[in-house]
Amino acid sequence: MPSSNRRVTQQDIARMTGVSQTTVSIVLNERDDAAVRIAPETRERVLQAIRRTGYVADPIARRLAAQRNRFLGVFTYEPVFPAGLGDFYHPFLVGIEECAESIGCDLLLFTSAPVIDGRRRIFSQDNRLRLADGCILLGRWLDPQELARLIAEGQAFVSVGRRDDAGGPVPYVGADYPTATAAQVRRAAELGHRRIAYVGEGSGPESHADRYRGFTTAAAEAGVTGVRLRYTDGVLGDLRAQGCTAVFVEEFADGALLAAEAGRRGLRVPEDLSFVALGDPTRPASTDLDFTGYRIPRREMGWQAVEVLSAILDGTGGATQRLLPCEPVAGATLAVARA
């Protein structure tokens, strides 16, 4: 396993395998000219070393020498990510772009990452992430194995969203779901709710687990009963049968659907049933209701993720794990519990 901080170069591979840098280059570029050929065994030895070290050619050097790297530039006279859009991931990108611009870095979108089972992969033949000085990882869920490998290889990266340790602490800028969720639970308790429901998975991605953790601990502290239910067709009936007067939804969109169904059943929101949305919609949701809950500081998270990454790259110290507070949204779906 590699240990040093420096990039692995063809020279390194060459030394490891006892061949010349030229040979490595030839193997890499799969040149099969009659003019220049490499014996199969040699080729294999080199390839093994490349795989072991996770070497990828420096795109800059490549471009200088060969006038080609596999980058397509996108230039706009204005930021590509216009603020104020509805999509969940959008504000993150806005923050990332803004901060990257402020520190004079270009953004490399790994669109060429190999797709396996319908989703992109970080690791496969080569690790394209190494093309950049450092990386931002974005997504609700990150493959723990891939994360562990990134850490093991000492790659500079920062996750947007808290992550559990993966063979070591993961640098991240996340949202403080536990605190934000707990605050909502306390508010509900103050309004007289004695039995409250959490609708969602409560596990899986860290963001779900964090919400649920905040829910349960705050419920316990406030002396109210919290029950967890998975979102299904009959969940509305179930939770009412259990006497719940307030519903905390992990997913905004589910909340919108549930509230609509409640309306169809003649229940008034929030007079008969309160709703709390634990964060912004990650899927498109349509509703007329002004949901009570909190807002995820997405743009700020994107920005700070770049800040942290920049600090890591500069070797500047500082915390590499940050949790940002969510902004409470008063809304109009949480009211005094029905008697």
Added chain:
Amino acid sequence: MPSSNRRVTQQDIARMTGVSQTTVSIVLNERDDAAVRIAPETRERVLQAIRRTGYVADPIARRLAAQRNRFLGVFTYEPVFPAGLGDFYHPFLVGIEECAESIGCDLLLFTSAPVIDGRRRIFSQDNRLRLADGCILLGRWLDPQELARLIAEGQAFVSVGRRDDAGGPVPYVGADYPTATAAQVRRAAELGHRRIAYVGEGSGPESHADRYRGFTTAAAEAGVTGVRLRYTDGVLGDLRAQGCTAVFVEEFADGALLAAEAGRRGLRVPEDLSFVALGDPTRPASTDLDFTGYRIPRREMGWQAVEVLSAILDGTGGATQRLLPCEPVAGATLAVARA
């Protein structure tokens, strides 16, 4: 003035001034260390040569020497640009990303481009576009001078949106506004409109000029009178005073505003006044009306722009200027002209 095809290098400057490449580098970087200093006269001589030749440092070599490529990677397990958003530029990006993925290229967003007068610049100290094999240029308006320079330097690039020649033909994938606009004009003529108004600039960006051109030629051919009006407070009164029964708006958002104002004045749309929107909203617009007009094939334009760029890079021949048809939208704002 330089004549050769090769880029000017520090070596060239050095030879011209009779100093060493090192000196040029030092002058360029304005190093004022005690360790290394340059006499004012020498410095001035070098600077003059730099100004004369228009030399700019090659960003590639610069980043190679700096051992930092200043790329920040952004990785997501899914496409960063989710389809179906409201922003005007968004679908272009979606298309670009999709095609880039399909041909195995990563995208480099030039967020670090120097900002002058509040907008990014391609040229200044260095031309970062060179960091990539080729570039996509996106935006309503592209600086003709910068375009001309890109062409003169033989850079591989493709514009999204038709562009006038700039010292040579500009590779582009654009929307066929003239044809699409003309079709709408003919439709209006068929419905009995004899005097129709074009509200907008009709010049400036190619996309505006193209719309207006389509408008005027089609109006002439159909034997109807077309008048152009700038969007102002009183424009609605003006065009009615001139007897116009249909309004063609360059900007969707302006159309929404005008239609709303018409409503306030007791005019029914489209019974009393027809509206045609020449393309999708570039600014956020809110309206209940289902506007008649056409849709710009934005996603497809983004995709094909990458295709063209790819062909240019591969040296594969083929047309480097493409106009894609716009899809007509029947809508509900164009009706038979009021008697």
Added chain:
DNA sequence: TTACGCCGCTAATACGCATTAACAAACGTG
């Protein structure tokens, strides 16, 4: 006169890769 320090500049080198010319070894061929 020697010693020392400062000024102005340059030669050499590194950065990581691709490419070309060349070279040693093995292998026929006449």
Added chain:
DNA sequence: CACGTTTGTTAATGCGTATTAGCGGCGTAA
């Protein structure tokens, strides 16, 4: 057995810049 030929590999070089060590010349102090 001398002489091409093929095979597998490498030394050398270039891409354009930044950096470092060092060199000659001049002025001042010892």
